[in-house]
Amino acid sequence: MEPIRIQKIIADSGFCSRRRAEQLIAEGEVKVNGRPVKLGDKADPKNDIITVSGEKIQSGGITLRYIKLYKPRGYVTTMSDDLGRKSVIELLKGVDERVYPIGRLDMNSEGLLLLTNDGAFANDIMHPRKHVTKTYRVTVAEKVSEDVINRLMTGVPIEETSRETGETAQRMTAPCTVTVIGEEPDRTVLEFVITEGRNRQIRKMCEAVKLTVKRLRRTNVGGVKLGMLRPGEFAELTKLEMQTLRSAAGSPQKPARGGNNDQQKKRGSGRK
Numbered sequence: 001m002e003p004i005r006i007q008k009i010i011a012d013s014g015f016c017s018r019r020r021a022e023q024l025i026a027e028g029e030v031k032v033n034g035r036p037v038k039l040g041d042k043a044d045p046k047n048d049i050i051t052v053s054g055e056k057i058q059s060g061g062i063t064l065r066y067i068k069l070y071k072p073r074g075y076v077t078t079m080s081d082d083l084g085r086k087s088v089i090e091l092l093k094g095v096d097e098r099v100y101p102i103g104r105l106d107m108n109s110e111g112l113l114l115l116t117n118d119g120a121f122a123n124d125i126m127h128p129r130k131h132v133t134k135t136y137r138v139t140v141a142e143k144v145s146e147d148v149i150n151r152l153m154t155g156v157p158i159e160e161t162s163r164e165t166g167e168t169a170q171r172m173t174a175p176c177t178v179t180v181i182g183e184e185p186d187r188t189v190l191e192f193v194i195t196e197g198r199n200r201q202i203r204k205m206c207e208a209v210k211l212t213v214k215r216l217r218r219t220n221v222g223g224v225k226l227g228m229l230r231p232g233e234f235a236e237l238t239k240l241e242m243q244t245l246r247s248a249a250g251s252p253q254k255p256a257r258g259g260n261n262d263q264q265k266k267r268g269s270g271r272k
Contacts, residue, residue, distance in 0.1 A: 003042035003043055003044055004042055004043065004044075004045060005040070005041075005042050006021070006025060006030060006032065006037055006041050006042065006043050006050065007021035007022045007025060007039070008021075008119075008120075009043060009045045009050060009057065010024070010030070010050065010052060010057055010119070011119020011120060011122070011123065012045075012119050012120065013057045013058050013119070014058075014064070014097065014098060014099075014117030014118065014119065015052060015055075015057055015098065015117075015119075016052075016100055016119065017100065017102070017119055017122040017123055017126065018119050018120070018122070018123040019123065019126060020100075021052075021119070022039060024052055024053070025037060025038065025039050025041075026038075026039060029052055029053045030050070030051070030052050031050070031051050032048050032049070032050050033048055033049050034049075034051075063097055064097075064116070064117060064118045064121075065095065065097045065099050065115075065116060065117055065118075065236070066114075066116050066118065066121070066236065066237040066242060067092070067095065067099060067114070067115045067116065067234050067235070067236060067237065068112060068113070068114055068115075068224060068226075068229070068234060068235055068237055068241070069088060069091060069092070069112075069113045069114075069115060069229075069233070069234040070110070070111065070112065070113075070226055070229040070230060070231050070232065070233050070234070071088050071091075071105050071109075071110055071111060071112075071113040071231075072091075072110055072231035072232050073107070073108055073109065073110045073231075074086060074107060074108075075087060075088045075090075075091070075107065076088070076107050077101045077103075077104040077105055077106075077113060078101075078104075079100060085107065088101060088113060088115075091232050091234065092115070092234060097117050098117055099115040099116055099117045100115060100116070100117065100122075101113055101114070101115050102114040102115065102116060102121075102122045102125050102126055103125070103126055103197050103221075104199070105218060106200050106203070108216070109203075109216040109217070109218070110215075110216070110217050110218075110231065111136070111137075111216075111217040111218030111219055111226060112218045112219060112220065112221055112224070112225070112226045113218070114221055114224070114237075114245075115234075121245075124246070124249040124250075125221070125222065125245060125248075125249055126197060127249075128196065128197070130248075130249045130250060131195040132195065132221065132222040132245075132248050132249055133193055133194070133195055133220070133221075133222060133223075133248065134193070134194055134195075134197065134218060134220065134221050134222075135191065135192070135193050135218070135219050135220035135221075136191070136192045136193075136194075136202050136216060136217065136218050136219065137181070137189065137190075137191055137215075137216075137217045137219055138189070138190045138191070138192055138202060138206065138213060138215070138216050138217075139187055139188070139189050139190075139213070139214045139215040139216075140187065140188050140190065140206060140211040140212055140213055140214060141186065141187055141211075141212040141214055142188065142210075142211055142212060143183065143188055144180060144188045144190065144211065148209045148211070149178050149180070151209055152176070152178045152192075152205055152209060153175060153176055153177060153178050154175060155172040155173045155174060155175055155176075156172070156173055156205055156208040156209060157170040157171065157172055157173075157208060158170065158171065158173060158198070158201065158204035158205060158207075158208055159204065160198060160199070161199075171198075173194075173196065173198070173201065173205055174194070174195060174196050176192060176193060176194040176195070176196075177191075177192070177193040178190055178191070178192050178193075179191045187214060192205075202216060203216065221245075222244065222245045222248030222249065223244040223245065223247075223248055224237065224241045224244055224245055
């Protein structure tokens, strides 16, 4: 068998996304046959022993899962947390496969979160070049002028910290759509549609134009909606939702593997 890039083997195994696999390789957490590897190295998934932080990678035979979750506020979107905060993984009762979030929502935000153990699929949805849209309903404390709306839509400078160097720099956000969908004396409800996925991007954009975020909820990713899910509930993605996401990412229309094909099943609730 032809050698394959190690980050692809890890992602295909369902351990984590390809981007996360690249980070783990750069951090020295990945070994092949007991020896550390570097980005660009390849391996034979059938004959080489690949470990991540000491855990052996299973190169085949996994059941692929595609899940949407209504993430409640107060949960982090990491697999575990050194500070002991609640993880969204705790909400996935009955899911035996090791799934992980596609992208993130910060602890104080809520709404639609996709999870999978299909590394190639996760990479397609997250990759910046794919421009998969994400929709947020944002409640702010102030009245919002047309000038502020135009600034948000055109692009505002936000601070970003490089994962590689740790250096912080200001970068302009890409053009987006911002619509006022409700106004009251003490608040304004906005809808943001963006094609980027930077860390805490919506909150930083609001801070840049002096808006105070009171509530932030993601309602749509790539055409897939929260639907009737309540906070803490999750469901398998349907065939139609999988096709919608693959189309949004410009990926080939492959059949959904491992998910419920015909009817969405709602599962679990983190809050009764």
